[in-house]
Amino acid sequence: MRVLLVEDEAKTAGFLAKGLSEAGYGVDVALEGFEAQDLIEHERYDLIILDVMVPGLDGWQLLKLVRQRADTPVLFLTARDSVEDRVKGLERGADDYLVKPFAFIELLARVRTLLRRGPPRELDHYRVADLEVDVLRRRVTRNGQRLTLTNKEFALLHLLISRRGEVLSRTLIASHVWNFNFDSDTNMVDVAVRRLRAKLDDPYWPKLIHTIRGVGYQLDSGDDETRADATD
Known part of the structure; x- marks a missing residue:
């Protein structure tokens, strides 16, 4: 909250x-x-x-x-x-x-x-393609395989999947996952996303985490035109 x-x-x-x-x-x-x-x-x-x-x-x-x-x-x-x-x-x-x-x-x-x-609380369970995230049990699976994530990796994934389809800036991600703003030249968010991708995306298809050039990151399974400028 x-x-x-x-x-x-x-x-x-x-x-x-x-x-x-x-x-x-x-x-x-x-x-x-x-x-x-x-x-x-x-x-x-x-x-x-x-x-x-x-x-x-x-x-x-x-x-x-x-x-x-x-x-x-x-x-x-x-x-x-x-x-x-x-x-x-x-x-x-x-x-x-x-x-x-x-x-x-x-x-x-x-x-x-x-x-x-207040408004209904966020979901306790998310599914995108073959990715499943059980928030309460902190359990993540892809294609039925259990993924082991660090606390920060789980927090990053939770943020991305709870706002599926939204393009999230690096500053926004930093403020939510680390609870403070990084300087614009700091690449810690990029490093964290890269590590999460290595576990979540590299061995599987479709790719779910997308880089939006000059903006930030988005989690989604579709290949619609809104990501025409994305680099996966």
Whole structure:
């Protein structure tokens, strides 16, 4: 589960991000509104925790942006504790409203509740051609043969297959699999894909992982025209 935390106080943001990470969530932090806007427009989150008073775009504007794009649950976390503000937040589409100061254990309980209410969870089992991925058992087979993957290889495959057909940039892959962004000249993503291909694609047909020149990678079994510029 991926969470976007929008909080302009760096100390508070660090504390919350650490606690949420320890609870098992992937966390991105935005310290101001325009940074949050960029993440909302280019990433997919299971939950957004949103302070009302952040510089740049404020919480109300960001909430409107979220609701124009998706039904992602939004939890307002703010010092604004008036009834009017709470009603305004809920009427504009927030799913919950927690007033500062707060106990982290209460925040965590509200996060878990919202995620249970959210969109259906991702699949536990995927199949593409003769590739099967059992997420819960962390079991991968190709043509009936068991494949042994490292943790990072499995995380990379899970990302690719859960977004089958999408072209994923190297930066996006790095942020999801390693939880941070690599410099543009770093080839770690390419190396990881090459190692995964050696186990997943080299001995089998059809090839499933495709390189899209100048963009990134895609997992798919078809040979449609959308990959006319791909190099396998």
